[in-house]
Structure formats: structure tokens, C-alpha cells
Amino acid sequence: MPKKAKSKSKHKNVKQSEKYEVSGDKLTRKFKSCPKCKSMLAAHANRSVCGSCGFKEVSVKKE
Numbered sequence: 001m002p003k004k005a006k007s008k009s010k011h012k013n014v015k016q017s018e019k020y021e022v023s024g025d026k027l028t029r030k031f032k033s034c035p036k037c038k039s040m041l042a043a044h045a046n047r048s049v050c051g052s053c054g055f056k057e058v059s060v061k062k063e
Contacts, residue, residue, distance in 0.1 A: 032057075 019040065020027045031040045034050040041048040041057065048057040
């Protein structure tokens, strides 16, 4: 029986250098922070989600 081909991962890793922006001698976050636990929110197409506490913020498009 032939072996199955390995599935490719769809997960895209984000480098630490892409999460922060350097302005002068200060670091600022590019992503929003969670109001409950202060960790970074993951940015999706129409929402932002916290991986730690599960907080969700849905952005509504105005037409």
C-alpha cells in the first residue's frame, strides 16, 4: 500500500519583528490589545479575537 502524502500546514507564523513598530527609542504594538487580559488580539477578516480569554470584537462595515 503506498504512503499518503503529508498535508501542508495552512498556519502562517508571524515573526516577532512584524508585531512591533520602532519609533525613535520606543516600541509600539501594531495589533490591538485585549481589554480583559491585555494580550494581543488576532486580526481576522471581520473580527479580532483574543487567544487567552476568548474575547471577540466584531467590526461592522458601514455601507
